[in-house]
Amino acid sequence: MTIEEFTRQPKGPYLFYIWLWNKRVTTSLGEFEVKFHMTGDRDKNPPDEEMLRRAAELVHYAETCGDYLLDIVYGAYLLAGEDDWLEYSGVPEGLSKEEMPLHLREDRAIVVSRDTDWKEGQIWDSRDGPYESRIHVVPHWDEEHALSLDFRDGQIVSANGEAFLLEDGVLRPQYPEEED
Numbered sequence: 001m002t003i004e005e006f007t008r009q010p011k012g013p014y015l016f017y018i019w020l021w022n023k024r025v026t027t028s029l030g031e032f033e034v035k036f037h038m039t040g041d042r043d044k045n046p047p048d049e050e051m052l053r054r055a056a057e058l059v060h061y062a063e064t065c066g067d068y069l070l071d072i073v074y075g076a077y078l079l080a081g082e083d084d085w086l087e088y089s090g091v092p093e094g095l096s097k098e099e100m101p102l103h104l105r106e107d108r109a110i111v112v113s114r115d116t117d118w119k120e121g122q123i124w125d126s127r128d129g130p131y132e133s134r135i136h137v138v139p140h141w142d143e144e145h146a147l148s149l150d151f152r153d154g155q156i157v158s159a160n161g162e163a164f165l166l167e168d169g170v171l172r173p174q175y176p177e178e179e180d
Contacts, residue, residue: 001059015039017043018035020035027063028066030101036051037114047112057151058135070100072147072171073139073147077103080141090140104137104138105138111136112133115132135151147159162174162175
């Protein structure tokens, strides 16, 4: 993966610049785009070596751990079924795990972001300084909120900003234990 394989996209209505890889990544969830987001105020600089390294790591993870990603998405589907989200969205209940890609929007993305305005100690501190690595999937049963999987230290560490566990296949938030 090299910077020459990425093309800066027209800014359009976005508040940040996007660079798009000229290849797609195939996983158990279908194909993914690979994007860089430059979210700092007027950051027009090309992706740096750290972004390229993170993207390569995340692509490798998606290609080799696609079944786990499918488990997470299926777990989100099962959770949505508990709360009547499926009924409201028109997505049928009782789908198999293998049917999940058919119920996801096509705009699946592996995203590495750089925020040049990041300052240590901000409330949204990502623990990775100005960089964030994520996998974005938009299920038809929850297109408004989507599913954003944070990647850190070689693994998925949170779903939509919350630690999680798969309990009998269902995606459950894992809240920190409260002290007495």
